[in-house]
Amino acid sequence: xxxxxRLCGISAILFVMGILLFIVREAAPVVVSGRVSLVxxxxxPEWFPTSEVHRRYGALAMIxxxxxxxxxxxLMAVPFGLGAALYLSEFCPPRxxxxxxxxxxxxxAIPSVVWGFxxxxxxxxxIVTLTGAPVGVNMLNGALVLALMSxxxxxxxxxxxxxAVPDSYREAALALGATRWQVTWRVLxxxxxxxxxxxxxxxxxxxVGETMAVLMTTxxxxxxxxxxxDSVRTLTANIAAELGEAPAxxxxxxxxxxxxxxxxxxxxxxxxxADLIVRGVKRS
Amino acid sequence: xxxxxAPSPLLEVRDLRxxxxxxxxxxxxxxxxxxxxxxxxxxxAQSGKTSLLRCLNRTVEMxxxxxxxxxxxxxxxxxxxxxxxxxxxxxxxxxxxxPVGLPMSVYDNVAFAPRCAGVYDRAALDAIVERCLRxxxxxxxxxxxxxxxxxxxxxGQQQRLTIARALSHxxxxxxxxxxxxxxxxxxxxxxxxxxxxxxxTMTIILVTNLNQQARRLADRTMFLWKGDIVxxxxxxxxxxxxxxPRTADFLSGRVG
Numbered sequence: 001x002x003x004x005x006r007l008c009g010i011s012a013i014l015f016v017m018g019i020l021l022f023i024v025r026e027a028a029p030v031v032v033s034g035r036v037s038l039v040x041x042x043x044x045p046e047w048f049p050t051s052e053v054h055r056r057y058g059a060l061a062m063i064x065x066x067x068x069x070x071x072x073x074x075l076m077a078v079p080f081g082l083g084a085a086l087y088l089s090e091f092c093p094p095r096x097x098x099x100x101x102x103x104x105x106x107x108x109a110i111p112s113v114v115w116g117f118x119x120x121x122x123x124x125x126x127i128v129t130l131t132g133a134p135v136g137v138n139m140l141n142g143a144l145v146l147a148l149m150s151x152x153x154x155x156x157x158x159x160x161x162x163x164a165v166p167d168s169y170r171e172a173a174l175a176l177g178a179t180r181w182q183v184t185w186r187v188l189x190x191x192x193x194x195x196x197x198x199x200x201x202x203x204x205x206x207x208v209g210e211t212m213a214v215l216m217t218t219x220x221x222x223x224x225x226x227x228x229x230d231s232v233r234t235l236t237a238n239i240a241a242e243l244g245e246a247p248a249x250x251x252x253x254x255x256x257x258x259x260x261x262x263x264x265x266x267x268x269x270x271x272x273x274a275d276l277i278v279r280g281v282k283r284s
Numbered sequence: 285x286x287x288x289x290a291p292s293p294l295l296e297v298r299d300l301r302x303x304x305x306x307x308x309x310x311x312x313x314x315x316x317x318x319x320x321x322x323x324x325x326x327x328x329a330q331s332g333k334t335s336l337l338r339c340l341n342r343t344v345e346m347x348x349x350x351x352x353x354x355x356x357x358x359x360x361x362x363x364x365x366x367x368x369x370x371x372x373x374x375x376x377x378x379x380x381x382x383p384v385g386l387p388m389s390v391y392d393n394v395a396f397a398p399r400c401a402g403v404y405d406r407a408a409l410d411a412i413v414e415r416c417l418r419x420x421x422x423x424x425x426x427x428x429x430x431x432x433x434x435x436x437x438x439x440g441q442q443q444r445l446t447i448a449r450a451l452s453h454x455x456x457x458x459x460x461x462x463x464x465x466x467x468x469x470x471x472x473x474x475x476x477x478x479x480x481x482x483x484x485t486m487t488i489i490l491v492t493n494l495n496q497q498a499r500r501l502a503d504r505t506m507f508l509w510k511g512d513i514v515x516x517x518x519x520x521x522x523x524x525x526x527x528x529p530r531t532a533d534f535l536s537g538r539v540g
Contacts, residue, residue: 166384168380168382168384169384169386169387170346171343171346171380171384172380172384172386172446173386173396174343174346174370174373175341175343175373175377175378175380176373176374176377176396176397176400176449176450176452176453177370177371177372177373177374177397177400177401177453178370178396178397178400179370179400182400186396186399186400187386187387187388190387190388191387
């Protein structure tokens with residue numbers, strides 16, 4: 001029995017190691033053999049994986065796609081999410097707070113393909129009407145959907161961070177004649193800053209890793225984005241869309257796995273950073 | 285000869301009642317506090333001493349389910365109904381039993397209230413910080429490390445830091461709630477010395493669990509018992525010849 005429990009416990013490590021090993025093994029040959037240069041993969045925007053004469057495996061356009069969509073999404077989600085967390089934790093009366101938290105959890109539980117569906121039909125029409133863009137599925141659409149998806153995560157973690165600030169700080173500051181806003185700006189936000197940063201980073205992680213919703217809403221065009229109304233393709237959407245058509249073992253197949261390695265490195269880095277920041281709080 | 289008009293009291297409490305979720309803890313108490321006196325409030329645990337202080341600067345509102353009625357007039361203005369609560373709290377400073385250093389430097393702790401009140405000039409803040417830390421007898425110990433987080437000071441130093449902080453907005457009344465329970469006797473004596481000096485410039489309401497502390501410091505003493513005032517009087521007189529048998533029992537250590 002003890003052995004079984006232990007196995008369950010360490011299974012997470014085994015899975016992570018196993019996955020990492022698997023995708024690195026699938027990706028490695030194409031780099032080791034020199035048929036695709038890692039530098040070109042990271043720095044060239046040309047992606048022609050099926051061309052007969054002009055085959056290129058440059059992922060830069062999709063790296064730019066991923067980061068621009070995520071960045072734009074965070075630009076919207078972070079202020080909104082932190083604001084909502086502040087409202088919930090500091091200004092909201094107890095009863096509406098319970099309702100809001102339940103709704104927020106529901107929002108987090110909506111499957112990403114449903115979000116993609118909403119982006120594809122509702123948002124794209126609104127975007128075309130309001131901006132006059134030729135197509136409604138573009139960076140802005142993807143970012144809006146991603147923002148909506150990350151807000152619940154940011155809110156719940158940021159609210160936890162604010163709740164962890166001792167009430168004695170609030171009382172001490174209020175007793176000194178500070179207004180509620182002064183308490184919030186001068187005491188709570190600085191005291192909770194590590195937790196809030198972690199909330200933002202986990203939101204970013206969500207954005208970078210999200211696949212289905214961005215595949216459906218960004219337009220899926222491989223190009224360096226120049227405006228928020230350009231269609232873009234993200235690293236995740238590229239893998240989802242092309243892996244089924246790439247012959248197993250081909251260069252194309254292996255480069256898609258290389259993209260997976262890249263994605264994993266990015267999300268791992270974000271998660272580890274968030275974790276270190278949260279740990280930093282506990283120590284101090 | 286012109287008749288001598290008694291000065292109106294600084295603080296006038298009338299029929300103050302406080303209940304937490306329907307359970308009444310102050311049963312309609314009335315008293316007055318004069319300008320520049322030290323009023324000690326003594327009484328056993330659960331007699332309503334802390335609750336009384338929390339009514340005075342309206343921090344009682346932070347407790348869910350608290351309901352206050354009656355009247356507290358401060359310089360003639362009704363405290364319980366004022367809309368400018370944060371201004372009130374700058375006039376009536378509060379020092380809590382356990383020191384709560386705000387998560388910032390010693391300097392910023394003391395400069396917090398002035399900054400909230402709109403003082404941003406560095407020189408002015410420097411002057412306030414030095415004055416308050418000197419008044420709280422802490423300046424000599426921290427003058428070289430004002431950048432240190434307030435929470436890194438010792439317990440006694442932190443308590444003096446909270447006093448310095450409460451002085452930073454130059455309150456008319458300084459309320460102290462059992463300030464000595466977390467600190468050693470030597471530090472307690474130092475703070476008592478500080479309070480004696482402060483009496484010349486402000487009114488002090490001192491809730492204490494140490495009867496002898498009341499005797500050492502207070503001009504007048506108020507004995508609170510289960511939410512009622514049993515007796516208020518000039519300190520020496522009250523300690524030497526209490527009028528109420530309950531006061532006598534409490535002061536002699538037979539109850540409480």
